Amino acid sequence: MARGGPGVIWRAREYVDRAARHSPARLALGVFALVIAIVTLLLSTPWAVAAGHRAPFADALFTATSATTVTGLVVVPTGSYWSSAGLVVILVAIQVGGLGVMTLASLLGMAVSRRIGLTQRLLVSSETKETRLGEVGSLIRTVIIASVTLEALIALFLFPRFLMYDESAGKAAWHSVFYAVSSFNNAGFVPTTYGLDPFASDWWVLLPIIVGVFIGSLGFPVILNVARHLREPRRWSLHSKLTITTSVGLVILGAVLIAVLEWRNPATFGDLDLSGRTLASLFAGVMPRSGGFSTVDVGHMHESTWLVTDALMFVGGGSASTAGGIKVTTLAVMLLAILAEGRGDRDVEAYGRRIPREALQVAIAVTMVSATFVLVASLLLLTITGQPLDSVLFIAISAFATCGLSTGLALPEEAKYVLVVLMFIGRTGTMTLAAALALRNRRRVIRLPEERPIIG
Template sequence: MASRVTLRLWAGREFIDRVARHSPARLALAVFASVILIFTALLSLPIATANGERAEFIDALFTATSAVCVTGLTTVPTGTYWSTFGQVVILVGIKVGGLGVMTLASILGLAVSRRIGLTARLMAASETKTTKLGEVGSLVRVVVITSTSLELAIALMLMPRFLYLNESVGEAAWHSAFYAISAFNNAGFVPTAEGLVPHYQDWMLLLPIVLGMFIGSLGFPVILNIARQKRRYARWSLHAKLTVVTSLLLLFVAWVWFLAAEWANPLTLGHMAWNDKILSSLFLAAMPRSGGLSTVDINGLHEASWLITDALMFVGGGSASTAGGIKVSTLAVLMIAILAEARGDKDIDSFGRRIPSDALRQAVAVTFVGATVVLVSSLILLEITGYTLDVILFEVISAFATVGLSTGITASIPTSGQYLLVALMFIGRVGTMTLGAALALRSRRRVVRLPEERPIIG
């Protein structure tokens, strides 16, 4: 009997190793789906709800997917519907999703064997977008040390503020930890019913959250590169430069836009003092990058601000980060290619480096696939709900880009529409290109190149 069990375990391990070597993307999808089902089962327990009753399956599945995919959309209020146990499950799901299941597997391999094997390196490389397997070990250590250290630092900065708000030591510690982990992992969950809306004037509370969100959205490869090169900006990698510069540029442009567009809007910034408007507009500009938190009523924004928010959410954060979207490096490559074409340059250059043509093709593919997913999903939701396009588009992009901002329709969407949002969050987290690679039967190699002929463009 024991020999049969051993044989089955060995066969299962051989199968997993074979899948990981030949298609780590497929294994990533399978593990991510399995983790979501585990957290769904935990949230389905009666102890997970505040009233002690078993949660509806769609609510447990939606919340588990939103937590593991670090989104923040919810069908039930987190602070009042779930018990302390349920909120702890959600927080652990956020942490697991932020680190990445594949990275977490490599961490466990390090802890057990003090080294990372080839299979684990392939799995982690698929998750973290690392091209050199020798860097996976360093990247995994940076993921754990950086994320935990920053979350702890943010929690320590938030702790005095919650104590100042007359919370007990236990409540302050819990809220500080929850907001720190939620912010760094760009999750968008809040442990209280009112969220951050009552604290729109609190610079000491909101700035650490914005900082944690921004650093988390840069991506672990960027954090690793900056940590290695320290202050030597000239020696940063091209990816790090593109990510940081584009992120700061998007943040500044969005900040100016929201400050100007919402200045006199009585539903958002109109009733605030000028310094509070500056803080709230900064928060508005930062959160669509995938943070998902808000200090104003999103439903009260002007439609033009909704459109800008849609664009910011669709772009998202950095590659291999806790943020979603098509990624800022994708946008940067597309913009640089447009400028190169306008100047008549043969090569696509940036920061003294030439960007290969396959990077441009991948950027176009990621953008087109993402836009197609958003378009098809919006059409489906328009058919099964009675909401207008602007509201549906906002909700769809928020789910696909794993942002978590909402105009308030998530809970009222029909169950079939909520299942669609679950699928969108899953696709947005694992990545459209990872999903395509996982579904591909085999890679196509061509020995013969066909004659070149240029079609008419434009």
Template sequence: MQVPRPLLAARSLVDSAARHSPARLAVTVFAGVIGVFTALLLLPQATADGTGASVADALFTATSAVCITGLTTVDTATYWSTWGQVVILVGIKVGGLGVMTLASLLGMAVSRRIGLTQRLLTASETKISRLGEVGALLQVIVVTSTALELAIAAALFPRFLVLRETIGEAAWHAIFYGVSAFNNAGFVPTAGGLVEHPSDWWLGAPILLGVAIGSLGFPVILDIWRTGKAYSHWSLHTKLTLATSAVLTVGGAVIIGLFEWNREETFGRLDTSGKFLGALMAGVMPRSGGFATVETGAMHEASWLFTDALMFVGGGSASTAGGIKVTTLAVMVLAIIAEARGDRDVEAFGRRIPRESLRLAVAVAFVGATIVLVSSLALLELTGEKLDHVLFEVISAFATVGLSTGMALPESAKYLLSALMFVGRTGTMTVAAALALRDRRRVIRYPEERPILG
């Protein structure tokens, strides 16, 4: 069958854009996907009362779903109809797999192979440096995500039955929570969410595990899949991700647990089991999960501040988590340690980290901090709220976490946070590369001279 000329021209244009600027094309397609889901949520049948959602609420929810954030302006369980919740769930799944990754999977299903264009786009989205690894990574993404989502759903299904839900309701809620947990989305299809069951480990444990694995990143899962338990054969990226994630999780659980342990508004009213579950949630969920067993708005301001730091760091690279990523933090901390020791090289686990990685880590952290600063100033003006509330909401949106203090948002603030979620999901450096007018290598290098620092 002959392919129409307009389709050939469009395909040629996409191929050219993918080769010359895959990051820019990825951002454009991602925005287009959000537009499609916004249109679907604007339909009257998407809301429970059939009146239709406002543009601001539809855009905010669609962006939050595709960017797997979990922030909401309306209650997911009561405001949206079953059809609207299905749209949100599909948006979470698309956002979790990655738009370019999904396109590559569809292309592979049709043509039985992955073309250069799809490899370039997928590599841009998943941060894989070797194009030959794209096929294996796609298999890991599909198998891991689907298997873990189903496993979480299978663990939750009997619990919902015990809570006296019908078989249909239990199956739907189990699947929704399974997809939302592994993809670090934070959306809850039940009224009250996990706050209604703060001491229920049967509900909390599978969701915790799904969020933790999803936040590691597919490259880490691929590496462990290939090498098994052979720790010595793990890549430096895998070791840094696992080690830093463990430190942040334990540190977050201990510190926030100490702040909230005896506060009646949060952990103080719970039994010991509920307190430990809440503390573990506090260590894992700011990494981008967005679930909570207590009201975040009732927590101590010190807990908010420490949660801000955890949210800003986020999870692993090329994962379903947001933030500047744990390896970014690890590289900067290792550089500080090397400087304090007087070492010329930044080293970890018997490997030397190149200077380019440190430069990129500093750039990602600085760009992220600048975005948070500017957005916080803007949101302060738009809402008139206190700085601690505003800073929490901004970082939660930028890091695609989904935790919220419950601050009321005017429509202008909804658009601002939607843009923040988009930037946070596509990546600060990806957006910077997509907007760059040129990328050139200098032939002439100037003489070196050190300025005075510190």
């Protein structure tokens, strides 16, 4: 046994190192699935549940997947069902999941091989949109430092208010840290039994959460690029400009539309004062970025508001961010292509740069594949639950976009497994999943003659 142990470890390290070099996308998915399995195992223990019994496997798996994929959907009340130890496990899963699938795989590969190879550098470069390969190793450290720093700042803002809300110093600190990590990672988990309902009109609590969700949804490439050239916006990358402008535009559009639709709804915004309604509208406009928090009962919103939220959730946040969805740059590229086609321009351009045709092809592929996953999941959920389409579509998009907003739809066990798969696919990304399952890259030497079909 003494001789066999090190041999097994050595072979495992050799296997992981080989996988990191030859199939990094598969390794990333495998590591992410392993994290979910470990969190599920921990949440299945009696000490993770407040009542001291074992959580049902479906509930433990669902919560583990939702936390690791930073979704926020729950099948049991987080603040009352899980013990303090269970909440710590959930918090760690949120933090690990927020680092990203590719970054997580690269950290494992670096721990195994003690260095980052070219394949891994290219992989992390693709995830973080960092083009200078020599900086990828330091970039991973920067991502971790930036995450912890921003979360600490959010927690410092929240701590005094929670302390004033008749909480002990220990509870106030714990809730501040939990909300900070959950908001920056766009997770949407709440550690308290009362949630954010008591703070529906409290700018002190909700504004830091709004800022945390918005910054987290921009993505690390944008955060680092803007930080490097904070006083020189002209030097911001095209990706940063598209992400910021599209995100701000969607937040404003979403907040205005939701305000118009819910302003006089007595079950949501109707009982709030002017300041409270304004804050609730802004909060509801930001949360579909993938934040998943809510200060009012989403189930009592109008169906028209659900439809607006569906669209915002499906778009999601920025690439290589803690948010889900098809990403705002995907939407921006398609809108710019439509504008260019309407003008009769040959090239798709933005901010003095030409966007390559390959980017448009990827944007279309991501959108169509994502819509297909949501469609198939909605059909399965309709069959399993027998609930109306609007409620089923809402939770399907929320799961795929790792948003976490819910109308309160009751989920049988079969539906939980459908959403688990949907959350995993939504977080790992359709393109990553396709790369992981692909056996080889097909490159054609001979190209066929061109012929244009009739469109429209």
